Amino acid sequence: MRDGMRDVIVVGGGPVGMMLACLLAAEGLDVEVLERRTEPSMRSRAIGIHPPSLRALARIGVADALIERAVQIEDGVVECDRHRLGRMEFTRVGAEYPFVAALPQYETEALLRQRFDQLAPGRVRGGAIVTGVRDAGDHVDVDVDVDVREAPAAPGRTAQPTEVPTGTAQPTEVPTGTVQARYVVGADGARSVVRAAAGIRFTKYGPPATYLMGDFDTEPLASEQYMHQNGAGSAKTAHSRAVLYFERGGVVESFPLPGGRRRWVAMTDRLSPGASSADLAGIIRWRTGVDVGVPLGPASAFAVQQHLAARLVAGRIALVGDAAHEISPIGGQGMNLGWLDAVQLAPALRRAIRETDAAPSALETYDRRRRRTARTAAVQAGFNMAMGRPRTGALLAARNALVRSLAAPPASALVARAFTMRWL
Known part of the structure; x- marks a missing residue:
């Protein structure tokens, strides 16, 4: 050299x-x-950038600039069939960075x-x-x-x-x-x-899964609609909240991004590389009843197969x-x-x-x-993947009961800690 x-x-x-x-x-x-x-x-x-990572970013002088640009997610809710199963609050699991930054x-x-x-x-x-x-x-x-x-x-x-x-x-x-x-x-x-x-x-670990992902602009949607759909006390809270929909047809996840945008991810029964943003919006609407807004580019299909070296x-x-x-x-x-x-x-x-x-x-x-x-x-x-798989009948009832128990104290604090990777 x-x-x-x-x-x-x-x-x-x-x-x-x-x-x-x-x-x-x-x-x-x-x-x-x-x-x-x-x-x-x-x-x-x-x-998503979790609190332990924010501490690491602070060590190299990047955290402040990143947080300034990011959305601070302070809580998340879990829903099924238009009913709330539970809520995770991240502000109580640590004082230094009591949120997940989204950028x-x-x-x-x-x-x-x-x-x-x-x-x-x-x-x-x-x-x-x-x-x-x-x-x-x-x-x-x-x-x-x-x-x-x-x-x-x-x-x-x-x-x-x-x-x-x-x-x-x-x-x-x-x-x-x-x-x-x-x-x-x-x-x-x-x-x-x-x-x-x-x-x-490099060894495979666990079963595979497939998903469809896309980002959407939520600003054209009325604030009242988001307040209703996300169970929030204010439009600001609604737009900065993570929502997990554990639905019968498979999980749908929604995370806020800066500028009134949201990332949507839906589990699918097969890899669908030809699926469009309209297809993704249709899946979300059918499972959750939510209108996602204006697409910001094409949807992306991806498969998940875990590996460990x-x-x-x-x-x-x-x-x-x-x-x-x-x-x-x-x-x-x-x-x-x-x-x-x-x-x-x-x-x-x-x-x-x-x-x-x-x-x-x-x-x-x-x-x-x-x-x-x-x-x-x-x-x-x-x-997480197993919880998001399609469920009906007794299996759906059992999963929802488990989610409710995990979202209630004292388990809720442990779940919030795990979700924000503070156990690492």
Whole structure:
């Protein structure tokens, strides 16, 4: 590499990779990010940012700007057949950040890129295609090629360029050939090239499920309608409340976004890539009776199959985020779980680099703890998916009774704590 061997190369410049890069750079480590995309994705995927993640974002100086742009979700309700089954209140489960922040992923990524560019200018290499990773014993070799094309965007709502915070870090020239680092981290998603190169098994966990997702503008709807549909005491509360509809035909989830928008997700009986926003709106109206408003782009169909990596560390190669564990996004755990991986991996890498004798124990501790947490998160996500499956008759009555019991004290406090990932 022209500038010498890096301390850490992070493969993948999504929200998890950029969080890790910021944490490492803030500790004075020499870190570089290799990102396949040549332009930032303008699609909204993950939106929920939980209190433990807000604490991590505060450590790198991003939390305040993010919260300023986000909607603060302080509670959520659960409904079935137009009746409320229960309510979760997030304000009582912690004083520091008593809410879940909702912000489109492209805005979150832009804030992280900005911060990393302040900490390590010019260290995001856009258009970098990693084709091979080899642990050489005292360092790692990374084979890099160049692709001037933008990688396919992830499913979600297409944004307008004006919605991205200004000052987003731009990718710089890509070094080709073989580059080197003391450690390499795969933050390159569920189809991780780094994980495959390290020979780490990625095992399916639990049954699959399919969903249809879309974002809608609710402003044309009357405030009174939303107050009625969401059981809120005011229009402001209605527009900032999460609603889970555990309906007979399958779960429908609704989460607020900035600017009077809402994200809607509906479980489906099959993957429907050709479904439109009108199809999604029809499913929601049939199950819940709610009119969702004006679509903000096409609907996205996606399938969920949870996976867990057999290990998160192999020599000088480590994994974070979806490369380490693909967790159902239902309940908003995926991105947040990856950020908390980064929070624990950053000090482990710092210690491994500065105290070489301590490297094996530091990385083994990261591996053990995060795999245990990922297994727990997968169980919780599996429970969330199971609760949302279609139910009728006695099974529907039993599920609704369970929801009512979980929404009542003292269980409600524990459920709110789990929903906001404070158990992590």
